[in-house]
Amino acid sequence: MRSPKDFFAPLALGAPAPVREIPVTPSRMIHFFDPGNEKMAAKVPDIAKKVDVLLGNLEDAVRADRKEAARAGLVSIAKANDFGKTQLWTRVNSLDSPWVLDDLVTLVTEIGDKLDVIMVPKVEGAQDIHYVDRLLAQLEARAGLTKPLLVHAILETASGVANVEEIAGASPRMQGISLGPADLAASRRMKTTRVGGGHPGYLVRTDPTGEDLNAGRTTYQQDLWHYTVARMVDACATHGILPYYGPFGDIRDVVACEDQFRNAFLLGCVGAWSLHPVQIDIAKKVFSPSPSDVAWARRVIAEMGDGTGAVMIDGKMQDDASVKQCRVVAELADALAADDPELAAAYDAATKEILG
Numbered sequence: 001m002r003s004p005k006d007f008f009a010p011l012a013l014g015a016p017a018p019v020r021e022i023p024v025t026p027s028r029m030i031h032f033f034d035p036g037n038e039k040m041a042a043k044v045p046d047i048a049k050k051v052d053v054l055l056g057n058l059e060d061a062v063r064a065d066r067k068e069a070a071r072a073g074l075v076s077i078a079k080a081n082d083f084g085k086t087q088l089w090t091r092v093n094s095l096d097s098p099w100v101l102d103d104l105v106t107l108v109t110e111i112g113d114k115l116d117v118i119m120v121p122k123v124e125g126a127q128d129i130h131y132v133d134r135l136l137a138q139l140e141a142r143a144g145l146t147k148p149l150l151v152h153a154i155l156e157t158a159s160g161v162a163n164v165e166e167i168a169g170a171s172p173r174m175q176g177i178s179l180g181p182a183d184l185a186a187s188r189r190m191k192t193t194r195v196g197g198g199h200p201g202y203l204v205r206t207d208p209t210g211e212d213l214n215a216g217r218t219t220y221q222q223d224l225w226h227y228t229v230a231r232m233v234d235a236c237a238t239h240g241i242l243p244y245y246g247p248f249g250d251i252r253d254v255v256a257c258e259d260q261f262r263n264a265f266l267l268g269c270v271g272a273w274s275l276h277p278v279q280i281d282i283a284k285k286v287f288s289p290s291p292s293d294v295a296w297a298r299r300v301i302a303e304m305g306d307g308t309g310a311v312m313i314d315g316k317m318q319d320d321a322s323v324k325q326c327r328v329v330a331e332l333a334d335a336l337a338a339d340d341p342e343l344a345a346a347y348d349a350a351t352k353e354i355l356g
């Protein structure tokens with residue numbers, strides 16, 4: 001672990017100075033594509049206009065005999081395109097794989113100036129981030145990069161969850177953490193075979209009403225991921241980095257996908273992964289606060305003046321803490337609206353309706 005005094009010192013001579021604050025730009029959806037899949041790659045320039053983050057995936061979902069094609073595909077896509085405000089990320093192969101060293105060396109050397117964030121899978125503890133941190137510094141120095149690459153960890157091992165706080169604070173490069181429900185389920189020996197989402201068997205049941213234990217008892221499905229998402233959000237907030245829900249694998253079930261994303265949004269996540277084009281709009285809808293919530297937040301802030309004391313608005317008590325809650329919503333809305341005139345108009349129309 002670096003001492004607090006040299007936490008922001010570059011880890012290699014000639015490497016750029018680490019960032020002191022993680023940029024908070026919209027990242028409601030991290031859109032995954034396989035850069036070695038020509039059909040998908042052809043869609044990337046159009047998809048880039050609709051998403052906050054494009055991610056060239058080199059790890060799971062890319063066949064072993066297509067790993068090099070995926071890496072080369074990402075290099076040529078990054079060189080051939082300027083995605084404007086849309087961030088370009090990659091997910092490299094895991095640190096125990098035969099591909100990751102070439103992934104990092106090639107990507108930083110060839111397109112380090114085009115990449116914003118490197119997602120590292122199967123992070124077990126701070127030691128994995130320290131390894132990537134030093135290697136990136138060496139590669140950045142050799143490539144002459146002036147902006148440091150940021151690192152995003154996937155929370156998908158039992159030990160990663162046990163160590164999530166130290167992972168979140170392991171390096172000034174740490175940009176965020178995503179839940180990886182598939183590998184995490186396997187690592188924990190959970191008995192769900194689904195990629196994210198709920199499970200009908202994970203439930204609580206109301207008490208029996210008589211002798212018949214089956215009669216009149218309602219069951220409520222519970223969220224398998226609640227504990228992990230909540231821990232991840234706390235670790236990220238503590239260290240000033242961003243939490244994300246990961247993938248929802250049932251592409252056809254757009255309804256449950258929206259529910260799962262919304263749970264994550266309400267708990268503090270800023271975005272989720274889109275694996276298929278159909279999930280892009282779901283993430284955009286869910287991770288942009290609703291116009292009515294934005295209007296309410298703006299109203300509370302306006303009516304609270306300097307934010308001190310307690311007032312009643314429509315029968316609800318407001319004070320310093322609720323103003324802070326409202327600022328979270330209002331500031332997110334302002335940041336998103338700055339680049340989205342349609343959203344800006346929807347927020348302003350809803351605000352006008354209640355504020356006049």
Ligand SMILES: CC(=O)SCCNC(=O)CCNC(=O)[C@H](O)C(C)(C)COP(=O)(O)OP(=O)(O)OC[C@H]1O[C@@H](n2cnc3c(N)ncnc32)[C@H](O)[C@@H]1OP(=O)(O)O
Binds near residue numbers: 031057183274
């Ligand atoms: C647990 C984890 O690690 S999750 C992260 C790893 N997984 C991934 O990255 C998966 C990414 N997504 C995919 O591979 C695909 O979307 C699949 C396999 C899930 C489904 O693919 P398909 O069966 O081709 O879906 P579908 O037929 O609906 O696709 C429609 C079109 O969208 C394209 N498309 C599908 N997914 C994507 C994508 N993520 N990005 C861009 N284009 C896509 C398809 O190529 C197809 O193009 P076409 O109309 O020119 O033929």
Ligand SMILES: CC(=O)C(=O)O
Binds near residue numbers: 179180182184246
């Ligand atoms: C996201 C991911 O990689 C997983 O769920 O395993």
Ligand SMILES: [Mg+2]
Binds near residue numbers: 060121156180182183
């Ligand atoms: Mg995984």
